[in-house]
Amino acid sequence: MKFALVTGGSRGIGKAICLEIAKQGYHVLINYRSNTEEAEDTLNQIKNNGGSGELMQFDVSNPEDIKTSLDNWKEKNPDSVIEVLINNAGIRKDALIVWMKDEDWKDVLNTNLDSFYYITKHLIQDMIVNKYGRIVNVVSLSGIKGLPGQTNYSAAKGGVIAASKALAQEVAKKNVTVNCVAPGFIKTDMTAELEEKDYKRMIPMNRFGNAEEVANVVSFLASPKASYITGEVISVNGGLYT
Numbered sequence: 356m357k358f359a360l361v362t363g364g365s366r367g368i369g370k371a372i373c374l375e376i377a378k379q380g381y382h383v384l385i386n387y388r389s390n391t392e393e394a395e396d397t398l399n400q401i402k403n404n405g406g407s408g409e410l411m412q413f414d415v416s417n418p419e420d421i422k423t424s425l426d427n428w429k430e431k432n433p434d435s436v437i438e439v440l441i442n443n444a445g446i447r448k449d450a451l452i453v454w455m456k457d458e459d460w461k462d463v464l465n466t467n468l469d470s471f472y473y474i475t476k477h478l479i480q481d482m483i484v485n486k487y488g489r490i491v492n493v494v495s496l497s498g499i500k501g502l503p504g505q506t507n508y509s510a511a512k513g514g515v516i517a518a519s520k521a522l523a524q525e526v527a528k529k530n531v532t533v534n535c536v537a538p539g540f541i542k543t544d545m546t547a548e549l550e551e552k553d554y555k556r557m558i559p560m561n562r563f564g565n566a567e568e569v570a571n572v573v574s575f576l577a578s579p580k581a582s583y584i585t586g587e588v589i590s591v592n593g594g595l596y597t
């Protein structure tokens with residue numbers, strides 16, 4: 356059995372990624388923080404499509420929680436390797452910097468950037484030894500061009516992009532690829548309060564994207580077919596200039 360871990364797999368883009376990755380034959384470890392009902396729904400959808408998976412609850416912003424969960428899994432599956440890692444879980448807490456609370460800076464950096472470091476570091480050893488691995492990080496338009504009101508989020512996503520480019524060069528010889536997918540405006544809970552009609556005029560395709568449109572690109576980069584692509588950032592944003 357081949358294993359893939361998708362963080363933030365209970366809702367939105369992560370849910371769509373879990374469904375696509377499962378279609379590749381992976382047993383999907385569906386991480387989430389608190390929404391067990393939605394995580395179970397992801398698992399049921401995978402099973403209804405003939406795939407397999409399991410829930411793996413931990414808080415990606417908490418290094419001890421990450422370590423405990425991944426160590427426990429490895430203890431139960433000593434001979435198994437998680438060969439695909441999708442770092443997708445993320446939050447935003449927007450404010451102009453003059454109004455930003457210190458905890459909103461830290462929460463966003465911990466959840467979006469530090470999580471990349473702790474989870475990737477934990478799993479990459481096995482990928483290197485196994486001489487195969489696919490890491491895909493879900494970043495954002497905000498991390499490429501910077502968006503006002505999102506200094507914390509732009510810093511976190513920009514940090515993941517730079518770290519991915521560095522890591523890609525560290526592990527390329529071992530057949531481990533590291534890429535990023537940068538969505539623009541995608542219809543999920545994260546953007547639920549944004550009125551599409553107010554924003555769509557600035558998007559060349561004149562609409563928000565949907566989670567499946569992001570998941571298709573992530574799934575490709577996570578597959579053996581993307582064997583000669585690493586250190587890249589692919590935008591999925593309806594033509595927004597970055």
Ligand code: NAP
Nearest residue numbers: 363365366367368388389390414415445495541543544545
């Ligand atoms: P979403 O609908 O709000 O879903 C967020 C997911 O992340 C949920 O599964 C949530 O789990 C999980 N999560 C959040 N904090 C977590 C934590 N500390 N530990 C574990 N899981 C956690 O978000 P989305 O729109 O799908 O976003 C997915 C990714 O795409 C994020 O990295 C986001 O920054 C990025 N992105 C989104 C957009 C967009 O327009 N939607 C644009 C650019 C980039 P629970 O269900 O348990 O809360």
